[in-house]
Amino acid sequence: MADLDPNGHELRSGLRYPWPQAPAAGQVCEVAPGVLWLRMPLPFRLDHINLYLLRHGDGWVAVDTGMNTAQTREVWERVLSEACAGLPLLAVVCTHYHSDHAGVAAWLAERFRCPVYMTASEYQSLYVSVPSDQPPGWDFLAFYRKAGFSSEQAAQMYEVIQNGHFRPAHFNSYRRLRDGSHLRIGGRLWQVVVGRGHSPEHACLFAEEDGLLISGDQVLPRITPTVGVHATEPEADPLRDWLASLERLRGLPDSVLVLPAHERPFFNLHQRLDQLQAHHQAHLALLLASCEEPRSALELMAVLFPKLSGRFDELMALGETLAHANYLVAEGSLLREEHRGLHQYRRSPQGAPAVTPLVVF
Template sequence: MTDLDANGHELRDGLRYPWVQAPDAGAVLKVAPGVFWLRMPLPFRLDHINLYLLRHTDGWVVVDTGMNLDQTRKVWDQVLTQVCDGLPLLAVVCTHFHSDHAGVAAWLSERFHCPVYMTTGEFQSLHVKFPADQPPGWDFLDFYRKAGVADEQSVEMFGVMSNAHFLPAPLNHYRRLQDGSVLEIGGRSWQVVVGRGHSPEHACLYAADDGLLISGDQVLPRITSTVGVHATEPLANPLHDWLGSIERLRSLPDSVLVLPAHERPFFNLHQRLDQLEAHHRAHLALMLASCDEPRTALELMAVLFTRLSGRFDELMALGETLAHANYLVAEGSLVREEHQGRYRFRCAVRGACAATPLKVF
């Protein structure tokens, strides 16, 4: 039986959900005056992304777009006719570069001759692609070899990453969002709050006067956003950025209505931030406890993620594992050593240097 508060909000795991059910795939729900929640289908186990339509004067501004799929364009055709009443899109805002968020930004922009807003870090990342018509390069294979992955498995992972589903339509222009930028939309001032770790320069939109936060993937209820290290930057420390962003987001009021990219809108932002931090701290502790003997990233992945299904899950889990390992190396709790072409991680000797020197070549 669902627990409800006096306002009819569902209570679950310390969060309050104003809507017990999400709209059907392709349908919209009004969440505030001039703000509509669109449920766009995705072809994965995580079968949806939440997009937001913002009414503005004689048209609409959309936040995020869905993947570069015929199904996505079909849903947009339906929404533009039935929900937008034939009024044009005036702008597209992309919280970040991932394919489910920016997949058809270029298509919508071309259709309506409207600008696309995103941060510079996300625009640049949008153009870093793995070519689908070429085999993986030496750097890609080397990255996964060092993690303990066999080349055959790496090639299969490369096939997942170069799948057309994960390649947004090319975008040749953008208007820059920066932390603190303000977008005036529909009589509201939406301030850009940049978060990091899940992606380089993720833009959340905060309307202080109305207590609304479009959080993209930076804050999700129930599930946790991927914080991963990949072949493009093998020694990255995105978990440091992620935990720092959690602290930054604590400056926003706990009372905001969080409009996330997945699952349902919710209240109790600070409680969710506490949960997200605790999740990663628990993974860090578990990893440390598992490194009394040297371990590869692949071995540590099996400790942190006991149930995986397919190469996509492995790809994400290995990236997360490396994010936690690199964080612990940076703070001096783990040491990264190369042995027979593999990186192995072990607990640092007490009193040793606080950080592993960067090997230049």
């Protein structure tokens, strides 16, 4: 039986959960006046995403949309009729461009002739994808071969990202969210707080007077958001952006009710920020300790993620492994060398200076 605080909130791993369970798929729960928590199903092991419906006058504003699947559209039809009582969507806000967040934004916007709000980098990232009718490029294959995968395995990675689930429908216009800007929705003033690392310019929404934070994927209560390096930008250092964003979020009150994109809403924001930071620091230390001898990214992935099932898991795990490796290379703690087309990482001599990555031809 879970421990409870004096308010009857579940206590687990230093966080407080006001609701003992999530609503069923396609159902809603009111978490604040005029704020509905909607559970949308996903076709993965992580089987859901939380969307939020904000009442605004004679309609609603949707925060995130679910994946671009027939199931998502079917659930939306029921939600619009029942939870929204037939009232229209007046706007869609996408915290970021990932397929489970922006998957049917275009469908909803077209249906209701309503605007989509998101940051500029997230909107642009919607259009950074490999055309579905082309084979994998040499640079895509080289990225995975340098990490230690075979050409056949790299081609299988390509098949994973070609899945239509990961392709949000495009829309032709958007309204730009900027860090520090505000949206007035239903009498509440929501401040845009941008985080980076999980995605280029992730927008959280903070309602100071009501103590609410719609955190998207930037802060999740139990799982750690993916922070990865992928073939589109192999020299990226997203973990540095991510850790800096965690520090910036400490400027928000610890007392906010965090409304995340996965799992349940919770209190104790700062405790969770501590946990997320400790998680990545532990991964950095483990990776560094594993590089007394030269190691490939594939070998290091097995150290950080010993239990994986399938190419999708490997895709995410390799991205995370490279994010930590690139961070340590930039710090000067690791050296990356290429040997016969394979990148190998080894611990730098003590006191080696930090290295700013340069373009190498």
